[in-house]
Amino acid sequence: MSFHPAESKRLLTHTIAEWTCALKYEHLSPEAIQAAKLFWFDSIGCALGGSQQDDAKILLKHYRAMRGGGDGKATTFVSGFKTNPVDAAFLNGHMIRAMDYNDIYWKADPCHPSDLIAAPLALCESEGLGGKDLILATIIAYEIEMRLCEVGRPGVREYGWHHATLSAFAAPVAAGRVLNLTPEQMVSAIGISAARTFCPGAVTAGKLTNMKNTVDPWAGRMGAESALLARGGFSGPEHIIDGKEGLFAVFKHVQYKGKPATFDGEALVRDLPTSSTSHYRILDCGMKSFPIEALSHSPLTAMMKTVKQHNIKAGDVREIKVEVIARAADILGDPHKYRPDSKETADHSLPYCMAVGLVDGMVTPLQFREERVRDKSLIPIMDKVKVVANDEFEALFPKFQPSRVTITTNDGKSYSTRVDVPKGDPRDPMTEEEIAVKFNALGGDVIGKDQCKKLQNFIMSVETAENLDELFELTTARA
Numbered sequence: 271m272s273f274h275p276a277e278s279k280r281l282l283t284h285t286i287a288e289w290t291c292a293l294k295y296e297h298l299s300p301e302a303i304q305a306a307k308l309f310w311f312d313s314i315g316c317a318l319g320g321s322q323q324d325d326a327k328i329l330l331k332h333y334r335a336m337r338g339g340g341d342g343k344a345t346t347f348v349s350g351f352k353t354n355p356v357d358a359a360f361l362n363g364h365m366i367r368a369m370d371y372n373d374i375y376w377k378a379d380p381c382h383p384s385d386l387i388a389a390p391l392a393l394c395e396s397e398g399l400g401g402k403d404l405i406l407a408t409i410i411a412y413e414i415e416m417r418l419c420e421v422g423r424p425g426v427r428e429y430g431w432h433h434a435t436l437s438a439f440a441a442p443v444a445a446g447r448v449l450n451l452t453p454e455q456m457v458s459a460i461g462i463s464a465a466r467t468f469c470p471g472a473v474t475a476g477k478l479t480n481m482k483n484t485v486d487p488w489a490g491r492m493g494a495e496s497a498l499l500a501r502g503g504f505s506g507p508e509h510i511i512d513g514k515e516g517l518f519a520v521f522k523h524v525q526y527k528g529k530p531a532t533f534d535g536e537a538l539v540r541d542l543p544t545s546s547t548s549h550y551r552i553l554d555c556g557m558k559s560f561p562i563e564a565l566s567h568s569p570l571t572a573m574m575k576t577v578k579q580h581n582i583k584a585g586d587v588r589e590i591k592v593e594v595i596a597r598a599a600d601i602l603g604d605p606h607k608y609r610p611d612s613k614e615t616a617d618h619s620l621p622y623c624m625a626v627g628l629v630d631g632m633v634t635p636l637q638f639r640e641e642r643v644r645d646k647s648l649i650p651i652m653d654k655v656k657v658v659a660n661d662e663f664e665a666l667f668p669k670f671q672p673s674r675v676t677i678t679t680n681d682g683k684s685y686s687t688r689v690d691v692p693k694g695d696p697r698d699p700m701t702e703e704e705i706a707v708k709f710n711a712l713g714g715d716v717i718g719k720d721q722c723k724k725l726q727n728f729i730m731s732v733e734t735a736e737n738l739d740e741l742f743e744l745t746t747a748r749a
Contacts, residue, residue: 282511285539287456290410290443295402298409302550306408309373311729312557312705313366313384319635319712320368321348325480329364333357343396350746355392359494363388363487369635370617371561375416377668379425379433383412385486386441389494393448394738401732403448411444412552423532429524430471434485438467441493449501461506463496476606478614557694560633563618565598567692568673570623576677576687584629591676593660595667603657613638625651717747
């Protein structure tokens, strides 16, 4: 293979591909395996709830009309619709993502690694593989996706790009491992996927639409299709990350606060885990205890603690001052977020989440039903929420996600609470029992409580499964 003179160095896609192809289930740590099962437990719960969202129903109807017969080798959750693994990866991935309730990791960039794991699941089913293959691919997906979110200086989010841009580099790696690609094929799969999945940040800026929860699952879809194409001999650019006009070169031209954007390419592949004693990134990922944008968790937790401690009622409140990092203020407190008219905007609206949490005493999927989002009685409460960027907190991010909420009551008293680590963070993780509560709340009305318990048992012992047929039987709603 010939290189341009400037690209005679070893390219990052080759290092990633060789590590991925060499990693085996036996190399995984017990802690990483347990974490993978817990993230699948959480993700399938999110998918069961997500299946009931309007956008998930629109997509299922669309793909059923496009594909007809329903006689493929891959299964979609809840409906049991049979299709090809590429479409199943997308539909299932979207269900996981649809409620914005799945996992979260945020360093230089944010990501939701579980947006990508429906692709290896669909390929495991279509290839007749079992639980160990799924766990291996899942841990690989988390490892590469999370590393990509660490290496930007600053992250791509800071200059207007969505993290699905980075997901497109990770998705084919996990999918390709299921297909047992060679390193050369894996390099091509990365190039095929990433070449067409750059995503502007408009999908999460201002007024939000169904695309907010769709772009990352679409990257997962591209990962599955790209891996299949690469297995068939289709080629993709090996220099897509750090070569000529690749990711690093494209963003090098961007100025951020007077300096060019850069990436730490060495950090992307430094100390990749190779044994059962290695540290795997999946252990550093968090879960969501609220179905809202990640940076809302700390302020909402702080407000709920304050309200409970001081027995504050909505009618008592004159102002709710919310101090957060600058990007949280930008994402969650812009003018559109004070008048949300859809679930997509509401779950990214700090004023809405604080107002509905104050009035209802909880923030669950029920608070994002259309009739609640459009309830005009919440508008006066939202207008009392003042979102302020705090420079001190900025310096602590991303190690911490600090927020301080100060509630001033009508009698002039002020009550303040600061939260640095929200529930679900690896430093305050959700237990299997806590995930089960969330899972049953999301899935109980979809597949039934008994089926939820059977599904939990299957997922938490999935490494023993020779195939995944029972998983899809249990995620399918009974007629």
